[in-house]
Amino acid sequence: MAKKGRGSNFYVHGLRSGWTEFRYGNGDKQQKRPPKRLFNxxxxxxxxxxxxxxxxxxxxxxxxxxxxxxxxxxxxxxxxxxxxxxxxxxxxxxxxxxxxxIGAIRPRWEEGQRYYADGTSNCNWCHGPIEAGSGRFCSRECARSMLESMAGRDKRDRDVAWRAAWMLINRTNKPKVTCEACGSMFHPHYASAGRFCSSACYDAVNTIKPRTCTVCGDSFKPKYSNGVCCSRVCAAVAAQRARKARKERLAVETRVCDECGTDFTPQSQNSRYCGDQCSARARSRAYRNRKKALSDSTIVCLPVPDPRPLTPAIFDGMLEAA
Structure with missing residues (x-):
């Protein structure tokens, strides 16, 4: 017998008419299958x-x-x-x-904007010449003018020039510190990064020797001691080669399943089971063991400590209760 009222399948939400679902759908989006590849x-x-x-x-x-x-x-x-x-x-x-x-990395949206392409040889606001390593603006006034012109824009439009202007104003509000390389006074970008005034001073003090890039073979001076690639493009190529080598190494490796004992080819470095069924059985058994250990009567469960401070009044009350 068909159900009536709230139990009826005709109504999606009980006694509602169902017009909203009929007109706009029930909100369940069907997952489209990826198109079939034309080549093997x-x-x-x-x-x-x-x-x-x-x-x-x-x-x-x-x-x-x-x-x-x-x-x-x-x-x-x-x-x-x-x-x-x-x-x-x-x-x-x-x-x-x-x-x-080939290691091609598609440029970000902001890299296509004109302020990003202007570079740092001229001020991004007045287009006057500026010194190398001074940023994108020649003065605090130009940076503030840039911020005021971008105040009504969306966050997507606030590109690298907006961030450079904000950082310049924020940097000039900090007290000056002395560069450890040349001894000149400068405003640090951050409170904890006030050792060198420019990249040239940092490179002069940096003791890391130049090394050869593992991908393209060019000589470069790494910023950190563990650097092995000269650019992001070479780093992406090196990471892809490492993933490919790891897959090739795992393809010829054979392991024994911890659950059923059969041999299998691992899909990752941490693979311990041959399939989902063995993995589910192992997780279920581990859960039952933890539950059984918690229900063991021989295990002494300590009481939860009272977070309140022990005062003389509370101590006297504990003695009276005992």
């Missing part, structure tokens, strides 16, 4: 290797031939009979894999 793994690997040769031959930036490669792949796939959407998705994925392989 070997074919994709072959295409990516060819794209790497084209993308790596650049003059200005690694993204110089991105649009051309994506357009060419999309056109070829459309001529083979694939839909435009499927061809464009496959071309975008292949080009992104190739860019990732």
């Amino acid at each position: 793994h070997n074919k994709r690997k072959q295409i990516v290797s060819q794209l790497i040769e084209v993308l790596d031959d650049f003059r200005q930036t690694r993204f110089e031939h991105e649009a051309t490669c994506r357009h060419g792949l999309r056109s070829a796939l459309c001529l083979e009979g694939h839909s435009w959407a499927a061809a464009d998705n496959e071309a975008a994925l292949l080009v992104s894999e190739a860019l990732k392989s």
Whole structure:
């Protein structure tokens, strides 16, 4: 027998009419499946290797031939009979894999703004010449003018120039300190970072010797003692190589499952079980053991200490209660 009233399946929320759900939906968004790839793994690997040769031959930036490669792949796939959407998705994925392989890091939004590209050779407000290492503004007045002009903008529009202006005003409010290298007086950026007035003074005192980059082979002077790469691009390439080497090492490694004792190939360095079932059984057994240990009557449970201070009145009351 069908239920009525609040138990009826016709009404989503009890006695409501259901108009809101009918008009706007119930809020449960269906997860769309990712589109099916048009090539298998070997074919994709072959295409990516060819794209790497084209993308790596650049003059200005690694993204110089991105649009051309994506357009060419999309056109070829459309001529083979694939839909435009499927061809464009496959071309975008292949080009992104190739860019990732050559260590291309896409610029952030703020790096495309004109204040970011202006650099630090001229003031970002009055465009007058400034000394190297002085920041982006020649004076406190120019920095304040920049802040006032950006006061009504959204946080997204407050790019590197806004932060540089705010840091200059904040720095000038701090007392001057003496540079440990040249002895000149300067305003520190932070209260705990007032040792050197510029990067040149820091490099003069820095005792770290130049070393060779593990990726490109160029000589550079690292900022920290554990630095092995000369730039972020080389660091990204080194991290990708390390992940690939770790996967290759785990692919030939064989471990014994702690639960069932069968041999399996680990997916990560901390893998202890061959599958989800063994992992769930181990967690369930550990939970039961902890619960059993807490219910053991032989374990003495100490009382929770009273956070109140022990006063003479409380001590007399404890003696009377005893």
